[in-house]
Structures are given as C-alpha cells and as structure tokens.
Amino acid sequence: MVLNFKNPIRRFIRGIVLKWRLEVRYIIEKKIFPKIKNKKVLLVGVEYYTENYPKLLKTNDLYTLDINPSVARFGAKHHIVGDISDVDKFFPKESFDTILLLGIFGYGLNDVQGAEKTLENCSKVLKKKGLLILNWSDIVDKNPIKPRSLKNFSLFSPVSFNGYPSAYRTRQNHIFEFLIKK
Numbered sequence: 001m002v003l004n005f006k007n008p009i010r011r012f013i014r015g016i017v018l019k020w021r022l023e024v025r026y027i028i029e030k031k032i033f034p035k036i037k038n039k040k041v042l043l044v045g046v047e048y049y050t051e052n053y054p055k056l057l058k059t060n061d062l063y064t065l066d067i068n069p070s071v072a073r074f075g076a077k078h079h080i081v082g083d084i085s086d087v088d089k090f091f092p093k094e095s096f097d098t099i100l101l102l103g104i105f106g107y108g109l110n111d112v113q114g115a116e117k118t119l120e121n122c123s124k125v126l127k128k129k130g131l132l133i134l135n136w137s138d139i140v141d142k143n144p145i146k147p148r149s150l151k152n153f154s155l156f157s158p159v160s161f162n163g164y165p166s167a168y169r170t171r172q173n174h175i176f177e178f179l180i181k182k
C-alpha cells in the first residue's frame with residue numbers, strides 16, 4: 001500500500017522504496033505528475049493505492065474513470081463509473097491535455113477489440129497534440145495485448161518524456177509508452 005507519510009524521515013525512506021522496489025509508482029508519482037501540473041487530466045483506473053493521487057494532482061483539473069463502482073471512493077471529485085473504451089460518450093471531443101491509462105490493459109481490458117476502441121476514443125477526447133501515457137505489464141500470460149501491435153497505435157507518435165524513452169521497460173517488466181496524438 002502506498003502511504004502518504006508526513007514525517008520527513010519516513011518520506012525519505014518511502015522515496016528510496018519507490019525508486020528501487022516500486023519503480024512504476026516512482027515514475028508515475030515523481031516523474032509524470034510534476035510534468036503535467038495545471039493540465040486537464042483523465043486518470044483511468046483507481047484503487048486503494050491511488051487514493052492519494054487526487055491530492056498529488058491538486059493543481060490539475062482532474063477527472064477519474066473506472067468501470068468498477070466499488071472503487072469510486074478512491075476517485076477524484078469528478079468521477080465516472082464506466083468503460084474507458086466508451087470514453088467518447090462521457091466527454092466531448094478534445095477535452096483533455098493528458099490521459100493516464102495506467103495498468104488497464106491486462107487488468108480488466110484484456111481483448112484486442114476493446115483495446116483498439118480505447119485508443120481510438122482516447123484520441124477523440126484528447127486535445128490536439130494531447131498526451132496519452134500508457135503503462136502495461138509485459139508478463140507472459142498476464143496481458144494478451146501488445147499496444148504496438150494494435151492498428152490504432154498509429155493514431156499516436158511515441159516521444160521521450162522527462163528523460164524516459166517510449167517505450168521504457170521497468171525492472172519488473174512494466175512498459176511505459178508516452179504518446180502524442182497525431
């Protein structure tokens with residue numbers, strides 16, 4: 001569980017743990033969040049370990065979305081219970097500067113058709129040159145979707161982001177893609 005430590009020593013220890021043991025969280029919280037300040041953001045997928053994210057993203061116009069109604073309490077003030085592949089039904093075209101699609105492929109959204117629809121509709125609700133950040137687990141039998149093999153991956157251009165290339169593989173074989181809408 002990711003705890004929100006107030007004590008400076010605990011915060012320091014948590015920083016080290018994040019960097020070396022929980023690289024995914026380190027990249028999300030320390031490398032991505034500071035670079036998207038003040039933007040209009042859609043965070044897809046919320047959980048008990050992301051409950052401090054609305055606070056970490058307090059400068060943002062933040063929306064959260066999750067298909068599971070029972071996790072709505074971990075979402076932002078503007079939270080939608082729904083399927084990300086239908087995101088164009090919930091928001092007008094060109095709504096967001098950034099969409100964070102973190103740990104969704106392979107964690108509920110497991111079919112190629114749904115993944116294609118998700119990329120297409122995320123592209124619709126992103127502003128021109130908007131940023132889609134994707135994170136997925138490249139672990140055998142875990143995720144049948146390889147984003148780069150999807151047809152609609154071509155709606156985006158991979159870019160480097162805050163020192164990380166797209167794609168970037170963590171020590172635990174999670175892959176980040178940093179994608180700009182074409």
Ligand SMILES: C[S@@+](CC[C@H](N)C(=O)[O-])C[C@H]1O[C@@H](n2cnc3c(N)ncnc32)[C@H](O)[C@@H]1O
Binds near residue numbers: 083102
């Ligand atoms: C592994 S958690 C990821 C949480 C968070 N995004 C993170 O930073 O790791 C996966 C979440 O995605 C949600 N989810 C799975 N499929 C979804 C879909 N099609 N649309 C919206 N949310 C979905 C699940 O309900 C779950 O809460």
